[in-house]
Amino acid sequence: ACSQDSAPPNPDSSPPSVAQGNYPHNNSSPPTWLEADEDGQWTMPAKNYASTRYSGLSQINRDNVKDLKLAWTFSTGLTPGHEAAPVFVDDTLYVVTPYPNTVYALALDGSKKWEYKPDTHQESQGMACCDVVNRGLVHVNGKLFFNTLDNHAIALEADTGKELWKTKVGDLQRGETMTMAPLVVKGKMLVGNSGGEMGVRGWLKALDTETGELLWTAYSTGPDKDVLIGEEFRPFYAQDQGKDLGASSWPPEMWKIGGGTVWGWLSYDPELDLVYYGTGNPGPWNPDFRPGDNKWTLTVFARRPDDGSAIWAYQIEPHDLYDYDGVNESLLIDMPFNGEQRKVLVRPERNGHVYVMDRTSGEVLSANTYVPVNVTDGVDLKTGQMRKVKDKQPGTNRTVHNICPAAPGGKDWQPSAYSPRTGLIYMPHNNLCMDMHGTQANYIAGTPYVGSDVKMFAGPGGHRGAYTAWDPVAGSKVWSIKEEFPVWSGTVATAGDIVFYGTMDRWFKALDAKTGELLWKYRVGSGIVGQPVTFQDKDGKQYVAIFSGVGGWSGAIVSGGLDARDGTAALGFVNAMKDLPQHTDKGGQLYVFSL
Numbered sequence: 036a037c038s039q040d041s042a043p044p045n046p047d048s049s050p051p052s053v054a055q056g057n058y059p060h061n062n063s064s065p066p067t068w069l070e071a072d073e074d075g076q077w078t079m080p081a082k083n084y085a086s087t088r089y090s091g092l093s094q095i096n097r098d099n100v101k102d103l104k105l106a107w108t109f110s111t112g113l114t115p116g117h118e119a120a121p122v123f124v125d126d127t128l129y130v131v132t133p134y135p136n137t138v139y140a141l142a143l144d145g146s147k148k149w150e151y152k153p154d155t156h157q158e159s160q161g162m163a164c165c166d167v168v169n170r171g172l173v174h175v176n177g178k179l180f181f182n183t184l185d186n187h188a189i190a191l192e193a194d195t196g197k198e199l200w201k202t203k204v205g206d207l208q209r210g211e212t213m214t215m216a217p218l219v220v221k222g223k224m225l226v227g228n229s230g231g232e233m234g235v236r237g238w239l240k241a242l243d244t245e246t247g248e249l250l251w252t253a254y255s256t257g258p259d260k261d262v263l264i265g266e267e268f269r270p271f272y273a274q275d276q277g278k279d280l281g282a283s284s285w286p287p288e289m290w291k292i293g294g295g296t297v298w299g300w301l302s303y304d305p306e307l308d309l310v311y312y313g314t315g316n317p318g319p320w321n322p323d324f325r326p327g328d329n330k331w332t333l334t335v336f337a338r339r340p341d342d343g344s345a346i347w348a349y350q351i352e353p354h355d356l357y358d359y360d361g362v363n364e365s366l367l368i369d370m371p372f373n374g375e376q377r378k379v380l381v382r383p384e385r386n387g388h389v390y391v392m393d394r395t396s397g398e399v400l401s402a403n404t405y406v407p408v409n410v411t412d413g414v415d416l417k418t419g420q421m422r423k424v425k426d427k428q429p430g431t432n433r434t435v436h437n438i439c440p441a442a443p444g445g446k447d448w449q450p451s452a453y454s455p456r457t458g459l460i461y462m463p464h465n466n467l468c469m470d471m472h473g474t475q476a477n478y479i480a481g482t483p484y485v486g487s488d489v490k491m492f493a494g495p496g497g498h499r500g501a502y503t504a505w506d507p508v509a510g511s512k513v514w515s516i517k518e519e520f521p522v523w524s525g526t527v528a529t530a531g532d533i534v535f536y537g538t539m540d541r542w543f544k545a546l547d548a549k550t551g552e553l554l555w556k557y558r559v560g561s562g563i564v565g566q567p568v569t570f571q572d573k574d575g576k577q578y579v580a581i582f583s584g585v586g587g588w589s590g591a592i593v594s595g596g597l598d599a600r601d602g603t604a605a606l607g608f609v610n611a612m613k614d615l616p617q618h619t620d621k622g623g624q625l626y627v628f629s630l
């Protein structure tokens with residue numbers, strides 16, 4: 036077990052009750068600009084700019100969810116991990132598949148309206164670190180926007196599937212790929228790259244939604260002019276202040292191959308006019324190759340969408356040691372803190388802490404652990420600095436045992452939800468630790484650049500995943516459900532006071548949002564790593580939809596057909612997932628449920 040389990044007390048995996056009648060139990064709420072949010076539809080993976088993944092629909096609720104039935108299914112005929120959130124607008128469900136990134140438009144009776152098959156380069160499959168996934172498309176004003184694994188941003192006419200434009204934004208030869216779902220803000224499609232394990236240099240780009248023309252590029256590393264750091268830049272903490280830190284915090288030239296990719300989630304606050312997102316790990320993993328802070332990897336940025344200029348930045352962890360990418364979702368809510376109402380962003384980080392930050396300034400208000408953590412000793416809230424534990428620092432020819440959390444973190448990309456009715460954040464997450472051994476790392480464009488051998492295993496308690504309800508005001512767990520495998524699916528919370536998520540051993544579940552009580556479950560065809568969504572048709576009938584189709588990094592042993600005898604396969608994840616093939620085979624299928 037981890038020696039310094041600093042997680043807040045979690046008496047039991049079986050849900051303790053949240054005080055009834057004490058509900059909602061705090062004053063946290065989504066920002067007022069979300070009130071106009073259209074609940075019948077689901078137009079983007081995060082549901083809204085605040086990334087709450089909350090639906091105001093309540094036809095399906097605590098009392099009747101036990102009667103939820105399968106309406107229909109749709110098979111994609113593909114076997115990689117299906118991570119995308121379906122999108123629903125008017126009377127049509129839109130989905131994008133993993134490579135080769137086919138888009139389907141489906142009517143609510145399950146019939147196919149159209150399909151669009153991009154001509155995606157095969158080599159891209161060999162470049163992706165963690166399966167050939169795609170996290171979803173976005174619908175805006177009659178158009179669909181999505182990325183392909185081979186670095187194309189594409190706009191389609193939603194009614195017909197006609198391609199409107201297609202722009203190449205990255206370079207496969209350098210190891211770049213794309214798996215993220217774009218965000219569309221003020222006529223701009225914001226897209227970022229993957230490839231942190233290939234010596235790629237991370238960026239966020241803005242394309243004109245009408246033409247596909249590139250408007251700006253904000254690199255994650257390099258001199259200020261490349262990072263779009265200018266006059267307006269006001270980082271909160273001293274260690275993030277100074278000129279050209281994105282270059283000077285690296286050995287000479289290493290920032291050019293230093294990672295900091297932007298493959299996760301973006302949020303947007305229209306009142307502050309700020310886009311929020313975090314950057315990935317520095318490369319290579321072996322930290323001996325890159326002395327310094329390695330800015331701006333593992334950094335939360337607030338940027339102006341108009342020109343990309345950085346307003347503030349906070350480096351979550353300088354000089355990352357464990358591949359703790361900072362790309363997870365930022366949930367924008369307004370909540371009391373020390374008696375004052377604050378505009379915050381809540382980030383369940385891979386490093387095992389839930390950060391609550393002032394989203395106007397980048398100040399860290401609290402950072403508490405939600406999983407066992409033994410490699411750091413908490414964040415100094417005065418300086419914003421993470422205190423690292425000395426004897427847990429890996430390096431060349433050195434093995435460090437029992438690092439908690441493991442590289443995929445307390446939580447990977449699988450996004451959480453927030454219910455304004457309970458005031459709770461719902462987090463699908465992991466409970467994994469690892470051994471790590473530093474090796475040589477040689478940069479050759481378009482090949483792995485990691486320098487680390489990893490073996491992952493279950494964390495304290497022996498379960499590899501959990502689904503946890505978290506109170507962001509108190510900064511503590513309210514209830515938590517243990518799962519055998521990492522909970523690698525997204526989640527949705529609704530006004531029916533239920534939450535949905537899926538498991539890698541093929542269950543789609545609905546829980547009571549207040550107590551965590553299991554109310555319904557359904558056995559699907561393959562393990563779930565997709566994102567559930569909910570919406571209603573014109574007659575007011577509510578549906579819930581989710582992809583099954585195991586894969587992603589955690590499911591690579593199945594989707595990639597990897598040999599369980601090699602624990603270091605899939606960057607060490609196989610060691611923790613040797614029994615997954617006994618529970619699921621691969622294969623992508625969309626499931627749609629209604630009462």
Ligand SMILES: O=C(O)c1cc(C(=O)O)c2c(n1)C(=O)C(=O)c1cc(C(=O)O)[nH]c1-2
Nearest residue numbers: 165168214229230231232296298315587588
């Ligand atoms: O550094 C990167 O560029 C990068 C990209 C990706 C990706 O694009 O899927 C993942 C990761 N890193 C990563 O660290 C990670 O844990 C991960 C999990 C998954 C997945 O889909 O299951 N992708 C990725």
